[in-house]
Amino acid sequence: IKKVAVLTSGGDSPGMNAAIRSVVRTCAYHNIECVGVYRGYEGLIEGDFKSMDARSVKGIINKGGTILKSARSKEFRTVEGRQKAFKQLTDANVDGLVVVGGDGSFTGALIFNQEFDFPVMGIPGTIDNDIYGTSHTLGFDTALNTVVDAIDKIRDTASSHNRLFFVEVMGRDVGHIALNTGIAGGAEEILIPEEDLGLDRLVDSLNKSRKSGKTSSIVIVAEGDKIGKNIFELKDYVDENMEGYDVRVSVLGHMQRGGAPSCFDRVLASRMGVKAVESLLGGETNYMVGLLDNKVELTPLEKAIKGKSKINLELLRVSDIMST
Ligand code: ATP
Numbered sequence: 001i002k003k004v005a006v007l008t009s010g011g012d013s014p015g016m017n018a019a020i021r022s023v024v025r026t027c028a029y030h031n032i033e034c035v036g037v038y039r040g041y042e043g044l045i046e047g048d049f050k051s052m053d054a055r056s057v058k059g060i061i062n063k064g065g066t067i068l069k070s071a072r073s074k075e076f077r078t079v080e081g082r083q084k085a086f087k088q089l090t091d092a093n094v095d096g097l098v099v100v101g102g103d104g105s106f107t108g109a110l111i112f113n114q115e116f117d118f119p120v121m122g123i124p125g126t127i128d129n130d131i132y133g134t135s136h137t138l139g140f141d142t143a144l145n146t147v148v149d150a151i152d153k154i155r156d157t158a159s160s161h162n163r164l165f166f167v168e169v170m171g172r173d174v175g176h177i178a179l180n181t182g183i184a185g186g187a188e189e190i191l192i193p194e195e196d197l198g199l200d201r202l203v204d205s206l207n208k209s210r211k212s213g214k215t216s217s218i219v220i221v222a223e224g225d226k227i228g229k230n231i232f233e234l235k236d237y238v239d240e241n242m243e244g245y246d247v248r249v250s251v252l253g254h255m256q257r258g259g260a261p262s263c264f265d266r267v268l269a270s271r272m273g274v275k276a277v278e279s280l281l282g283g284e285t286n287y288m289v290g291l292l293d294n295k296v297e298l299t300p301l302e303k304a305i306k307g308k309s310k311i312n313l314e315l316l317r318v319s320d321i322m323s324t
Contacts, residue, residue, distance in 0.1 A: 001096045001119065001280050003033040005049065005089060008066040009040035009073075009101035009108070012257060013125045013139025015265035016066040019100050021057040022273020028054040030281060035094060039069045040101070041076035041108060047088035061266055064142075064258045070101075076108055079115070086116045095119065096280040098273075100138070102126040103305050106288060110301045113286050121276040122288035122301055123269075127257055129176040132307025133299030134290025138272070141264040143170070143256045144180050150252055151185030151218060158216035164206065164238065164245040168231045170256050171222035174309055177256070178222035183319050188217040190319055191225035194311045199227060203241045209323070210244055217245070271296045 006023040008016045020036065027034035038048040050056075060067055075081030089097070099109045100123040109120040124131045127143035147169050158165050167187075171177045175192025182190035188209050191197060197205075206217055221231055229237060231249050239247045261269070272289045275296045279287060287298035299307075 001032060003035065003092070003094045004096040004098060004277060004280060005035045005037050005044075005092075005094045006068070006098045006100070007037035007040050007044060008068050008070045008125065009099055009105035010070060011102060011126055012066050012070045013127045013137070014064045014142035014257070014259055014261035015138035015269040016070075016100050016125050017060040017063045018261055018266045018269030019123050019125065019138060019273050020066065020068060021061055022270045023098050023277055024052045024057045025054050026274045026277040030277070032281070035092060036068050039071040040105070041073035041081075041085065042071040043069075044085040044088060045073065045075055045081050047092070049088070049092055062260050064260055066100075082112050082115060085112065086118065089118065097121070098123060098276045098280070100125040103131060106301050106305050110286060110305065119280055119285040120301070121280050121285070122304065123272045123276055124288060124290060124304070127177070128171055128174060130174045130309045131288070131290075131304060132309050133288055133304040134292065136264075136268060136291050138265055138269050139257070139261070140176065141268075142259060142262045143177060144184070145262055146256055146259055147177060147181040147252060148184045150250075150255075151181060151187070151220070154250055155185070155216065155218060158218060161246060162215050162244070164217045164219070164242075164247045166219050166221055166231050166235055166238075166247070166249045168221045168223060168249070168251040170252075172224040175222045175225070175311055176309070178220045178225075179311060179315050179319060182220035183315065183322060185218065185220070186322070187220045188214070188323050189219045191219065191221045191227055192311065193222055193224035193226055195316070196226040196228075199229075199237060202227070203238060205323070206238065206242060206245075210242070
């Protein structure tokens with residue numbers, strides 16, 4: 001391997017810049033060339049490349065988002081699109097590719113490898129932490145801190161007015177953000193996609209905590225929870241079936257994806273970038289770099305794509321006990 005390309009793809013997450021910096025600097029350390037690809041697979045098809053040296057990534061480790069921009073590319077889903085991408089890479093003498101993104105981006109990378117035998121390596125970047133083969137994806141820790149900060153602020157107003165707040169956080173398929181921030185933010189209930197608490201049990205539990213003397217309550221709701229109502233319908237239902245609370249909704253939305261990456265995400269991104277480039281140099285391909293038992297390890301892309309990221313059952317139990 002003489003020249004590595006790096007791109008960011010799919011939804012952005014804090015820590016992507018730190019990963020780009022790490023890939024670029026690891027290449028410089030090993031005296032090989034590096035190019036940044038703008039706008040994910042779109043830029044790969046169009047040849048939107050920029051040579052990057054160690055100095056070109058200064059001042060970005062602390063920045064959210066991605067300086068290379070991210071995109072979703074329909075054309076990369078077609079053989080013709082991927083053929084164009086292959087030609088752009090070979091014309092630029094690139095012989096290795098690091099993809100920072102989610103499982104969709106990894107699927108694209110794997111298909112690309114299988115068609116053109118082009119070495120690829122994945123780094124998981126998404127706040128949802130929904131990828132198999134790593135305990136933490138890039139941006140997850142930062143998003144947790146952002147959400148906990150928001151919950152703390154909401155609690156101030158909730159307790160001043162005897163309010164019950166439903167706070168919606170990201171997580172369409174998995175409840176990692178909801179479960180962790182619910183525990184850390186002292187939520188009364190946490191609604192996640194993996195579990196259906198049921199409306200009656202929710203109202204029962206909130207009534208109990210009201211009777212036990214609580215003057216405010218916070219319920220954390222993951223986007224993909226299975227209770228069968230959207231958050232506004234849920235609010236109306238609880239409003240009709242409970243007394244004594246002024247019920248409100250707060251949808252945190254895209255603010256969860258932004259902000260300066262936490263120390264944890266910066267260190268993780270730096271470690272993953274080193275491992276990704278050095279694995280390519282060592283002749284490895286079709287792996288995702290992940291954190292397992294605090295060691296940076298490789299998982300085959302195929303497994304990372306097919307595997308399911310599971311909720312930590314011990315955390316579920318802790319959250320149940322904490323809301324007693
Ligand atoms: P996130 O879910 O966190 O937003 P992601 O990487 O899963 O991130 P997707 O939009 O699913 O995001 O995928 C990103 C890009 O990867 C797509 O726009 C597409 O270009 C490429 N891709 C996804 N699936 C395939 C596929 N089956 N074949 C080829 N390319 C694909």
